[in-house]
Amino acid sequence: MSPQHFLEMATFAFNLVGLVVCIIGLTLAHRTRHRWPGYLLAASGFLIAASPVLYQLIAGPAL
Template sequence: MPLHDLLPALTLVLHTLGLVICLVGLTIARQPSRKRLGQLLAGLGFLIAASPMFGQLAGVIPPPPATPLGGGGVTDILNVDHKPFMKIALKRRA
């Protein structure tokens, strides 16, 4: 399976894992005796969560291919006929 097919699932896993590690680190950092450990865990969690984005910025991971218009997903939601709504809005202004 190509990497660009696995990237959305891998991104979700890394974001979730990084968030959990970051929150655990911030919770540990509240204790004065373990402040440094908590800060390191929070920083590590942030780096894990942001690693897919950093990989794309560095060019190591290719960005996912764009879907054509009308290809499903968000584009179908955004392809709504707005003419009836515009008629209502214009009638209210007049």
């Protein structure tokens, strides 16, 4: 199985995990005085959720 097929199957899981991590990060940034760890967690959640699309952009079209 190629990485492309794996990412197509796992896109929903990446989006769900990324969304949860992003929400946790934004909640942490909203409720504490130290906002940067929350913002970093939210950004990493966004990158997790966007990783299948970013991989498709980097890898190029599948043949």
